[in-house]
Amino acid sequence: MVWEVFENKVVRELVETYRPVWSIGHALALLGWDSETYMPRRGVEERALSRADLFVLRRRMLLRKELLDLLERAEAAEGLNEFEEGVVRVIRREVRIASSLPEEFVFEFAKLREEATHAWRHAKEKDDYDAFKPYLARIVEYARRMADYLGWEGHPYNALLDLYEEGLTIEDVDRVFDSIIPVLRSVYESVRSRGLYPENHPLESVEYDTRVMEAVNREVLDLLGYPWDRGRLDVSPHPFTISMGVDDVRITTRYEGKNFKHTLYAVIHEFGHALYELQIDGRLKASPLASGASLGVHESQSRFWENVVGRSREFVSMMSPILRKRLEFLSGYSDEDLYFYVNTVKPGFIRVEADELTYNFHIFLRYKLEKDLVAGEIGVEDLPELWNGLMEELLGIKPRTYKEGVLQDIHWSHGSIGYFPTYTLGTVLAAQIKAALDRRLGGLYKTLESEGAGPVREGLRELIHQYGKTYPPKTLVEKSLGEPMNPEYYNEYIREKFAKA
Numbered sequence: 001m002v003w004e005v006f007e008n009k010v011v012r013e014l015v016e017t018y019r020p021v022w023s024i025g026h027a028l029a030l031l032g033w034d035s036e037t038y039m040p041r042r043g044v045e046e047r048a049l050s051r052a053d054l055f056v057l058r059r060r061m062l063l064r065k066e067l068l069d070l071l072e073r074a075e076a077a078e079g080l081n082e083f084e085e086g087v088v089r090v091i092r093r094e095v096r097i098a099s100s101l102p103e104e105f106v107f108e109f110a111k112l113r114e115e116a117t118h119a120w121r122h123a124k125e126k127d128d129y130d131a132f133k134p135y136l137a138r139i140v141e142y143a144r145r146m147a148d149y150l151g152w153e154g155h156p157y158n159a160l161l162d163l164y165e166e167g168l169t170i171e172d173v174d175r176v177f178d179s180i181i182p183v184l185r186s187v188y189e190s191v192r193s194r195g196l197y198p199e200n201h202p203l204e205s206v207e208y209d210t211r212v213m214e215a216v217n218r219e220v221l222d223l224l225g226y227p228w229d230r231g232r233l234d235v236s237p238h239p240f241t242i243s244m245g246v247d248d249v250r251i252t253t254r255y256e257g258k259n260f261k262h263t264l265y266a267v268i269h270e271f272g273h274a275l276y277e278l279q280i281d282g283r284l285k286a287s288p289l290a291s292g293a294s295l296g297v298h299e300s301q302s303r304f305w306e307n308v309v310g311r312s313r314e315f316v317s318m319m320s321p322i323l324r325k326r327l328e329f330l331s332g333y334s335d336e337d338l339y340f341y342v343n344t345v346k347p348g349f350i351r352v353e354a355d356e357l358t359y360n361f362h363i364f365l366r367y368k369l370e371k372d373l374v375a376g377e378i379g380v381e382d383l384p385e386l387w388n389g390l391m392e393e394l395l396g397i398k399p400r401t402y403k404e405g406v407l408q409d410i411h412w413s414h415g416s417i418g419y420f421p422t423y424t425l426g427t428v429l430a431a432q433i434k435a436a437l438d439r440r441l442g443g444l445y446k447t448l449e450s451e452g453a454g455p456v457r458e459g460l461r462e463l464i465h466q467y468g469k470t471y472p473p474k475t476l477v478e479k480s481l482g483e484p485m486n487p488e489y490y491n492e493y494i495r496e497k498f499a500k501a
């Protein structure tokens with residue numbers, strides 16, 4: 001590694017000393033990818049053990065005296081450039097988090113997460129909430145203990161929010177929801193009463209051949225510019241992106257066998273995540289700065305490609321020759337028909353299948369529930385009923401099974417509590433980024449039509465991607481977009497697309 005951006009001798013030594021930490025992270029990412037894709041079912045027990053051990057080793061490597069001494073010296077250094085300051089900030093934050101969590105706790109939690117994920121998968125298959133409940137209860141208990149170890153002010157949930165989104169608090173999240181939920185409610189009402197976007201579309205029940213659909217997905221990734229020598233497309237029950245490093249960023253999708261927009265838009269979504277990692281400045285490779293700024297900023301990238309780009313008339317028309325060539329059942333459907341197929345608005349139970357307009361209701365629900373779970377105001381035994389009640393209040397529908405309700409997401413089994421709000425932050429930020437690119441490119445959609453995805457990728461690289469973790473998320477947003485996160489851009493985007501149509 002050359003690391004020419006780290007000129008200061010102490011910082012460079014710090015980055016070199018940190019590298020084994022990065023390497024264990026690299027290995028953990030690969031093991032995680034394998035667990036979700038190709039690992040034989042019974043490999044779970046040994047995998048859980050080895051990953052839990054690696055988490056502990058990573059922690060020990062991070063808390064070595066040699067590294068802590070260098071960190072202190074780097075903090076005392078003057079005249080550091082922005083990358084160097086970023087390194088010091090990121091490592092200090094990791095050290096603070098790691099040193100607040102006892103080794104035994106880290107090991108036990110990692111093992112619990114792996115077992116809970118396995119249990120969740122079985123419970124979901126059998127629609128058996130009782131089978132997952134004891135695992136979830138322990139996950140919540142561990143999340144709460146983690147918040148206490150990390151320290152918190154106001155509400156234990158704040159400690160968990162900060163883990164996923166540096167500096168994020170309940171006040172920030174409430175401010176966003178307070179702004180967007182009333183707008184979403186009124187636009188949703190108007191769309192439904194006026195029938196602007198269809199609730200159902202004949203294409204939703206059409207079956208596809210999985211191999212043909214995979215070829216479509218690959219060609220759409222070509223259209224977007226996914227570099228196959230630095231990535232892969234595989235299959236997993238829950239689509240995800242994982243970065244082993246800036247030159248190995250893999251995505252997955254799933255194939256349900258019908259309603260092809262689900263697998264297609266999962267691919268476009270994950271492409272957005274992957275592009276972020278792939279466009280980080282190569283000079284930051286294998287350093288503490290070589291990943292996205294935060295989960296919210298990450299989700300802004302996936303939502304931007306999935307919704308702002310992917311569900312636009314312009315992009316649907318760009319994609320339609322690929323779709324028509326391979327999917328014979330599309331003959332007779334115009335581009336405008338396809339546009340309405342990918343933009344149906346219908347209350348549904350499943351978050352990952354939700355349309356652009358109702359998606360944030362699903363997040364709002366999870367945010368309310370997990371905040372109360374962590375505070376101990378509700379217990380896991382109350383969840384199904386509370387979940388169903390909120391669904392009815394927000395979307396007017398009531399789940400009939402656990403699969404359609406409380407068992408649908410993998411996140412809680414992963415121990416990821418405090419993660420869901422970053423989805424809404426990302427959605428809101430995506431609209432703000434659209435406004436910035438409109439200014440920069442002289443019209444995002446016009447540029448997309450005339451020049452393809454290239455200038456859009458380049459605009460995002462310059463505004464957001466290149467910096468990796470150099471700046472904390474709030475600083476990055478202000479620096480790149482000229483103002484702090486502002487949900488008004490999202491409200492305007494939603495009104496424009498759904499209410500004025």
Ligand code: MG
Binds near residue numbers: 299302
């Ligand atoms: Mg995502």
